[in-house]
Amino acid sequence: MWILSYQQLLDVEQFTASQQSTTLSQLMERAGRACFEVLLRNIQPGCRVHVFCGSGNNGGDGLVVARHLLENEVPCFVYLNADRTHCSDLFEEQLSLIQMDFPKFIMKWEDFTSEITNSCDILVDALLGAGCTGPLRSGLQEIIFLMNQSQGIKVSLDLPSGLSVDAHMSVEGIFKAEYTLVLGAWKRNLLHPEYAEYCGTLIFVPIGLEFPEGLRSIYGCTVDTESVRSIYRSRSNFSHKGDYGKSFLIGGSLSMCGALLLAVRASLRSGSGYTYAVGPDECRVVLQTAAPEAIFLDKDDFEADQVHQVFGIGPGMGTGAESLALLRHLLQNSCFPVVLDADALNLIGQNRELMELIPPMSILTPHPKEFDRLFGLHASSFARLDTALQIAKKNKIIVVVKGHRTQIVCPDGNIYYNLSGNAALAKAGSGDVLTGVITSLMAQNYDPIQAAVLGVWIHGRSAELVSLTKGIESVVASDIIEGLCLVYSELNAL
Numbered sequence: 349m350w351i352l353s354y355q356q357l358l359d360v361e362q363f364t365a366s367q368q369s370t371t372l373s374q375l376m377e378r379a380g381r382a383c384f385e386v387l388l389r390n391i392q393p394g395c396r397v398h399v400f401c402g403s404g405n406n407g408g409d410g411l412v413v414a415r416h417l418l419e420n421e422v423p424c425f426v427y428l429n430a431d432r433t434h435c436s437d438l439f440e441e442q443l444s445l446i447q448m449d450f451p452k453f454i455m456k457w458e459d460f461t462s463e464i465t466n467s468c469d470i471l472v473d474a475l476l477g478a479g480c481t482g483p484l485r486s487g488l489q490e491i492i493f494l495m496n497q498s499q500g501i502k503v504s505l506d507l508p509s510g511l512s513v514d515a516h517m518s519v520e521g522i523f524k525a526e527y528t529l530v531l532g533a534w535k536r537n538l539l540h541p542e543y544a545e546y547c548g549t550l551i552f553v554p555i556g557l558e559f560p561e562g563l564r565s566i567y568g569c570t571v572d573t574e575s576v577r578s579i580y581r582s583r584s585n586f587s588h589k590g591d592y593g594k595s596f597l598i599g600g601s602l603s604m605c606g607a608l609l610l611a612v613r614a615s616l617r618s619g620s621g622y623t624y625a626v627g628p629d630e631c632r633v634v635l636q637t638a639a640p641e642a643i644f645l646d647k648d649d650f651e652a653d654q655v656h657q658v659f660g661i662g663p664g665m666g667t668g669a670e671s672l673a674l675l676r677h678l679l680q681n682s683c684f685p686v687v688l689d690a691d692a693l694n695l696i697g698q699n700r701e702l703m704e705l706i707p708p709m710s711i712l713t714p715h716p717k718e719f720d721r722l723f724g725l726h727a728s729s730f731a732r733l734d735t736a737l738q739i740a741k742k743n744k745i746i747v748v749v750k751g752h753r754t755q756i757v758c759p760d761g762n763i764y765y766n767l768s769g770n771a772a773l774a775k776a777g778s779g780d781v782l783t784g785v786i787t788s789l790m791a792q793n794y795d796p797i798q799a800a801v802l803g804v805w806i807h808g809r810s811a812e813l814v815s816l817t818k819g820i821e822s823v824v825a826s827d828i829i830e831g832l833c834l835v836y837s838e839l840n841a842l
């Protein structure tokens with residue numbers, strides 16, 4: 349799904365209304381109703397809900413939520429700005445509806461005192477949404493300050509108030525949500541770590557928006573089940589191992605056989621017809637014992653003509669002279685795009701001329717530290733993304749900027765934000781697994797962008813599924829490999 353600018357959100361809203369022969373007012377009703385349903389499913393009987401409304405359409409959504417809560421006899425109080433000189437028409441319309449039936453529940457922001465903050469069970473923040481421009485004004489700082497003091501559960505509609513859709517901004521004074529109900533379309537600032545602590549858990553609430561054909565966004569798009577379904581190819585029963593390619597994982601060293609092993613085992617579980625482990629002789633016994641399905645090749649016996657294969661290189665490889673020579677040889681001679689991770693990236697960071705040897709459409713998978721080692725220190729995830737975009741375009745490569753919302757940055761300028769995955773992956777070895785998955789998909793002839801997008805999504809989804817039974821803290825990289833079976837079962841059932 350495209351990640352939209354504010355203007356695009358307004359256009360999509362209009363487009364949806366005209367396509368569905370509906371009105372913007374009905375769209376607001378739909379949005380508010382959908383949020384009410386999420387709330388109702390999650391609140392305990394008797395909970396007191398306080399809804400804080402601004403004067404724009406975000407406030408209008410808040411009024412719809414409040415009206416439905418009151419109609420369902422959930423104790424609810426609505427707070428509004430006393431100054432109503434700048435209200436949107438849709439807000440006015442919603443206000444007259446709720447005032448008609450529930451006038452005694454409507455209050456002014458000033459009525460929300462510190463005594464009341466202590467008695468709130470749930471606070472719904474509908475002060476500002478996508479229309480937020482610049483630093484907080486119009487008395488919003490004071491009310492948000494009080495709201496942030498409350499012990500109640502804090503839920504924002506669409507965005508935490510004070511956070512813009514896409515502009516860089518100071519986070520001073522903005523609402524600190526524990527949950528954000530994202531209405532109908534993703535907004536870029538919700539997906540970056542800088543604002544994560546203000547957005548809390550993101551819950552996407554579909555409201556049936558329709559996107560015009562040909563719509564594009566400079567911010568890119570999200571990877572979700574639908575996009576994955578369009579990439580994934582199921583297997584024919586008449587197929588054989590020769591149909592699914594050979595994946596070569598290169599790495600390992602005396603103290604880090606495990607990194608190569610993880611990549612190899614991940615490749616074995618990701619579908620390539622053959623998986624080869626290429627490492628130093630010291631890794632032979634470990635590899636052959638722990639991954640008997642893989643074929644071990646001593647890196648010293650690795651033939652020059654074997655460059656006609658799909659390689660994932662780097663996990664546990666070390667950055668010594670031999671590794672550098674092997675990497676240089678592969679980059680110079682490889683006929684296909686390669687997957688570069690870990691020490692391969694560190695070697696390129698130390699020997700910048702190697703950048704120019706990387707075959708087109710190769711995939712680099714740096715975590716933020718590796719990224720900065722390669723391309724210099726960056727002050728923010730936004731700055732990193734800008735650099736990734738420039739490099740991807742200039743060198744015609746794919747940069748997978750790893751993190752909670754991993755971004756897959758492509759030579760055509762498109763950016764894919766992955767939405768799967770959780771903190772179970774915040775453990776050494778997770779990246780090696782990703783390298784194995786992506787290399788295996790490339791060996792199966794997925795084009796490199798598809799392999800990167802699908803691989804990153806599968807990897808994250810595996811973490812989500814195994815965490816259900818193992819608990820986030822206990823999951824180790826080997827569990828992520830085992831979890832691939834669950835993900836492929838899901839994909840086969842789609």
Ligand SMILES: NC(=O)C1=CN([C@@H]2O[C@H](COP(=O)(O)OP(=O)(O)OC[C@H]3O[C@@H](n4cnc5c(N)ncnc54)[C@H](OP(=O)(O)O)[C@@H]3O)[C@@H](O)[C@H]2O)[C@@H](O)CC1
Nearest residue numbers: 361376404405406476477478479480481482483484485506
């Ligand atoms: N798009 C869709 O598909 C759908 C969108 N929907 C909903 O619409 C929401 C967007 O509504 P929106 O456009 O009315 O903007 P909104 O966030 O209410 O803010 C505007 C008001 O805030 C004010 N204001 C601005 N910045 C400020 C600041 N820093 N500090 C203080 N005040 C500030 C601004 O004042 P002004 O700039 O005029 O002085 C104006 O009064 C969206 O988030 C979603 O909830 C759904 O209903 C249906 C589908």
Ligand SMILES: Nc1ncnc2c1ncn2[C@@H]1O[C@H](COP(=O)(O)OP(=O)(O)O)[C@@H](O)[C@H]1O
Nearest residue numbers: 750751752769770771773774776777778779780
């Ligand atoms: N909190 C998180 N949420 C989602 N994914 C995460 C999180 N932390 C780490 N990951 C993912 O786990 C992997 C870690 O890679 P990396 O740091 O290279 O691990 P290693 O080098 O130890 O194998 C990346 O794919 C990253 O996106």
Ligand SMILES: [K+]
Nearest residue numbers: 473476505507
């Ligand atoms: K809000």
